[in-house]
Amino acid sequence: MANLNRVFIIGNVTRDPEIRYTPRGTPVCDIGLAINRIVPGSDEGERTQETVFVDVVLWARLAEIAGQYLQKGNSAFIEGRLQLDTWTESSGQKRSRLREVAESLQMLGRPESGATRRSVGLSSSWASTIGLRGRAPGGSFLIATERRFLLNLRDGAVVLANWTNRAKMYPVLKIYNQPTFENADLSEFDFAISIQAKDSSPAVLRPDFRGQRLNLYFDDVLEGQPGAATPADIDALFDFAQAWLSVARSEPASASLVTHCAAGVSRSAASVLLPLTLYFGNYLAAAVHLFRNAPYVLPNAWICRLIFQKLGSAYGTDIFEALGKGKEEASRAQ
Numbered sequence: 001m002a003n004l005n006r007v008f009i010i011g012n013v014t015r016d017p018e019i020r021y022t023p024r025g026t027p028v029c030d031i032g033l034a035i036n037r038i039v040p041g042s043d044e045g046e047r048t049q050e051t052v053f054v055d056v057v058l059w060a061r062l063a064e065i066a067g068q069y070l071q072k073g074n075s076a077f078i079e080g081r082l083q084l085d086t087w088t089e090s091s092g093q094k095r096s097r098l099r100e101v102a103e104s105l106q107m108l109g110r111p112e113s114g115a116t117r118r119s120v121g122l123s124s125s126w127a128s129t130i131g132l133r134g135r136a137p138g139g140s141f142l143i144a145t146e147r148r149f150l151l152n153l154r155d156g157a158v159v160l161a162n163w164t165n166r167a168k169m170y171p172v173l174k175i176y177n178q179p180t181f182e183n184a185d186l187s188e189f190d191f192a193i194s195i196q197a198k199d200s201s202p203a204v205l206r207p208d209f210r211g212q213r214l215n216l217y218f219d220d221v222l223e224g225q226p227g228a229a230t231p232a233d234i235d236a237l238f239d240f241a242q243a244w245l246s247v248a249r250s251e252p253a254s255a256s257l258v259t260h261c262a263a264g265v266s267r268s269a270a271s272v273l274l275p276l277t278l279y280f281g282n283y284l285a286a287a288v289h290l291f292r293n294a295p296y297v298l299p300n301a302w303i304c305r306l307i308f309q310k311l312g313s314a315y316g317t318d319i320f321e322a323l324g325k326g327k328e329e330a331s332r333a334q
Contacts, residue, residue, distance in 0.1 A: 005081045007100050008056055010108070025242070026281065029063035031056050033076065048169040055099035056080070059315075060281025062105050064249070067108060077106040103282060138207045170278060171248050172256035174291045175268045181260035182206060190254055191244050193237070193271055195261035198227035204269035205260075216238040220267050222302045229267075234274070234306045241275035248279055269294060270303035273319070274311070282309075282318035287326025295330060299323065 019029050023157065037050045056078055058066050070076060080102040088094050176184060186192070186206060192213040193294040194205055201217040217225030248255035249264030256273070261267040269290065276286035290297070301320075316322050 006079070007082055008057075008077070008079050009033060009035055009100065010075065010077045011054065013070050013072055013076060014053065015070050017066045017070050019063055025245075026060055026278065027063040027067070029058045029066045031058070031070065033078070033321045054238060056095065056102055057083075059098055059279075060279060061249070062102055062281060066105060075108040077108055078102045081106045101282075103284060130161045161305055171252050171276075171289075173272060173276075173289070174256075175265050175272065175294045175297060176258060176284035177265055178205070178259040178262050181258070184258070186211075186258065189256045189258040190247070191240075191257045193240070193257070193259035193268065195259070195267045195271065197262050200262065212240075212243060216271070218267070220261065220264060220300060223305070224301075229294040229300075229303050229306060231306060231309070234303075234310045236308075237271055237274050238310055241278055244275050245278050248275075265294070266298050266300040267303060270299035270307070272300075273299065273304065274307045277307070277311060277315050281315065283319045283322035284326055284329075286315075287323045291327045291330035295327075328332065 014032035014034050017029050017031045019027050021027055033054045033055060033056060035052045037052070039050055040046065041048050066087075078100065080100045082098060083101045084096060084098050084107055086096045101239055110262050127312045172189075174189070182205060186209045189209075192209055192211060193205075193216065194207065194213060195216045195218070196203065198217050198219050202215075204215055216229075216235055216236065218229040219225075221228045235331065244257065257272065259268040259272055272290060273283070273286050276289055277283055280286050280289065290299075304319050304323070
């Protein structure tokens with residue numbers, strides 16, 4: 001049976017966003033959108049306005065961006081999925097609420113001049129997640145696209161801003177096989193995840209790497225087979241991802257990450273899903289970023305399952321469905 005859970009809404013923000021943080025430090029932002037609809041009245045020519053109020057929750061970078069740049073009255077276009085929250089009050093009464101979980105955010109309309117100037121200088125860490133539209137001083141129209149190209153549309157002409165030639169998709173991610181890793185210039189990377197075979201412990205490849213690194217030892221096999229990854233490996237990966245995340249949130253250009261494994265790249269591809277999920281706030285956006293950087297990788301299924309067991313459904317209900325959709329979205333963006 002076919003299923004689809006995809007929501008597109010455009011409306012006006014009903015209150016100034018406020019950011020809160022989960023016990024793990026992930027930013028969360030709740031906003032409301034008022035969506036107006038003009039409907040014909042009973043009399044000819046009569047028009048009435050209906051307003052629907054929709055609750056939206058944003059996670060991770062989307063939450064930070066909404067908290068910094070949205071305010072009451074702004075118009076926004078949000079794409080995401082529906083989520084039903086249920087809880088029991090102290091009186092014992094059961095309650096429920098349907099809301100949208102945002103997966104992309106586009107700010108519409110005319111921001112204040114100060115906000116527009118900030119948009120030109122925004123870190124591209126969020127470029128693969130949202131778009132920003134607004135008027136620049138002098139009447140030109142600015143669009144920050146998923147590919148991090150800033151277009152300046154003035155009198156019908158399209159001009160790429162000079163700095164787009166230096167554009168990068170943040171966070172910078174490289175997935176190497178072992179020969180490439182052993183011969184690569186690692187000075188451009190700040191973090192590294194090195195995965196070797198189980199019996200390689202405690203050998204360390206490229207001890208000359210000066211950034212923060214994590215050495216893991218497990219084989220490219222599935223659950224129950226000798227040398228398979230364990231929950232303890234994922235715990236170590238999670239701790240490393242938290243250290244990486246603290247840098248990636250504050251200064252994405254200083255959080256470049258390289259990862260490799262001893263044979264092939266499936267273990268590396270699966271392992272980076274954990275830090276990317278924490279960064280983007282959901283499995284789908286993490287998968288899109290992964291496949292945009294490495295279109296042909298096939299993440300190890302057992303490691304993906306362990307990651308889902310570690311992070312749970314707060315980032316999406318099915319990590320494998322997210323991988324499939326993420327690969328499709330990444331291929332369309334190429």
